[in-house]
Amino acid sequence: MSISRRVLTRSIAKQLHEGGQYSQLVSQLASFIVTRRLYGQTELIVADIARELAKLGTVDVNVTTARQLSGDLRTEIEKFVRDVESAKIVRVHETIDSELIGGVVIETPSRRFDASVASQLTRLRNV
């Protein structure tokens, strides 16, 4: 029986939201990609899952900063994402990139918030 990508991503997102076993879901998704030869769409599938999760209230957010986030700043970012995305659960994936110089880049499945010093300087250069 063949299922569509949309149905699969929705199903995986639902299971993740309900606390399903992460490694098992990843294995299922990998076998689906291999079976269907959807290697080129892996990123799209992951993005779809993230979007479906966001609809269910669980938002995976990538936060990039130039330095390690402090505890209170991390809390503020989670609050910010919760307010903006109307999310119940916010999962922060932190990345450090010194190229940003300062500030923060927050990426949710549906939007990107770039308040880094590097991007502001780039905008200034492009004026």
Place this chain on the structure above:
Amino acid sequence: MNFTVTQFAQTDSGGLLDALGIDWRMLVFQLIGFCVLVFILGKYVFPIFNRVIEEREKQFADNAKAAETARKDAEAAEKRITEELDAAKKQSADILEVARKEAAKTVEDAGDKASKKADHLLEQAQARIDLQVSDAKRSLQSEMVSLVASATEKVIGEKLDARHDNELIKKALKDAER
């Protein structure tokens, strides 16, 4: 004298014709001949003459009429030629006038065209100059911004510590929430 008397004497006795030496038989004969002659002439000769004369008269009249017609035709032709000449003169004058006007207009148009072209060239030159100035300004501005950005980047990279960075992030989040 004697002879004359004799003559008159004989007349008195033989009649007047005899006295005049006329033979009355000969006279009658001559009268008849004359009448015959008149008759023949009236019957056969005079009509021919009359016809010839009438023909000649008719011919003269026709000739006169033809001459009159020719004269009238000639007058009409002369009048027509005069009119045509006048018309041709007027036409040539009109043509000359039109040609003069066209020449004047051509000169005027050429002047206008040259003036417009000069204006256009000036506008183009001005536009090129403006564009070059604008490009130069933009280039200068871009260079300055780049320099400022580089300097800012260097200064911020050196001066921005963790505390300031945290404040910066918090401020950005607050601004975004508004």
